[in-house]
Amino acid sequence: MAKRPGGELATRPLHFIWIADCSGSMSIDGKIQALNNAIRESLPHMRSVADENPNAEVLVRALAFSSGAQWHVSQPTPVDEFKWNNLAADGVTDLGRALTMLAEQLRIPPMTDRALPPVLVLISDGEPTDEFTHGLQMLMAEPWGKKAVRIAIAIGEDANLDVLQKFIGHSEIKPLQANNPEALVRHIKWVSTAVLKSASAPASQVTGLPPDQNVPIPTPPSAAYPQAADDVW
Template sequence: MTNIRPERRPGGALASRPLHFIWIADCSGSMGVSGKIESLNTAIREAIPHMRDVARENPNARVLVRAVKFSAGAEWLIAQPTPVEQFEWVDLQASGETDMGRALKLVAEQLKIPPMELRALPPVLVLVSDGQPTDDFATGLKTLLDLPWGKRAVRIAIAIGEDADHDVLQRFINNPELKPLQANNSEALTRYIKWVSTEVLKAASAPQSQGRVSSTGNVVIPQPPPDPAGAPDVW
């Protein structure tokens, strides 16, 4: 896969390459406490215009967005890969458990070839959770990372509150150069969601990203923003 050459349009211009951006969102019962689910819905909805701006700045990438939700089981919240220009967020509701492993299996099914395109850019997977898996996380993660596109994906994890399982989120990232982002209030969550939607998306979608890889072989990700000064911890 590393030897794939970018496709060119007639006349020599680079054709746009698909970049799949997938939210993997925890909507277990604990996400209904202290406004966490409302803050997540608001943060993603507010980030969408910024994602559109990034996509417009790089016509060589065709950004396609969708979302998985997991609680008691997992399912596609938005199943169709949707051009970011047309993407609209569907609000999550909190209930049930934390079947994170099932969510990763759902994502893995979509990163097989097909339906995943050979000429795609590395997908961006953003896992957001406030707790610990209540199902077989290890099998779900292995299913994802055993796939070439699962291994090459840019994997970002955001921990909401102090009860989030950092060990699990670090295993999902599977990159010693990246750590889970800790959001203990809505301000921090909003800042991290925007960072993922802009700076991470830029890094993954830039034409030169194919040559800008870390020691692990993944796309180099910029430093995340610092925690907002003065915001109290509420989660």
């Protein structure tokens, strides 16, 4: 642990939040099963990254949205204790409601001003059916919403990339496209390892970042995959 006047450097919380589309279209062609499997497979990798940086306490939870939104895992849970229970798909795509609920949790309190920037991962296969813009405005009005690392994964070709890009809010970071289960696993592993590692790095290691970005984003896996026989979504 790094030393500083007065004692050891205190552990800082890093909130990692999955925001998962559970609308009815996610039940088609095994999308929701693939999402459940990919997140579950990512957990050992997340734990390894967290173990490498004892100055960050990685806390994980999950928000699901369909007809309305609800916390799938409501309490910030230490990554070593986090377990994934399968999501089921049904209903419409109330992304705006999900972002409003997310904004409520990123206020101070319950957040603290000494946390590390949260990592928010939005995964969707469609288009919002409610007032997405209002929810996004509420999220961005919160300091931790604006400072968060926001990543989006598009499942299939019907996902609204413009909406996902607005959620990300950085022109140099693009939505990741997953047209099959293998691509989804690859993207989720990247978010839960490379992005998490960057977000948990001490601030003293971060230099030369673009404006409005306080966490270096590693080079992602290619967001564009050529059409192939195994592209099922």
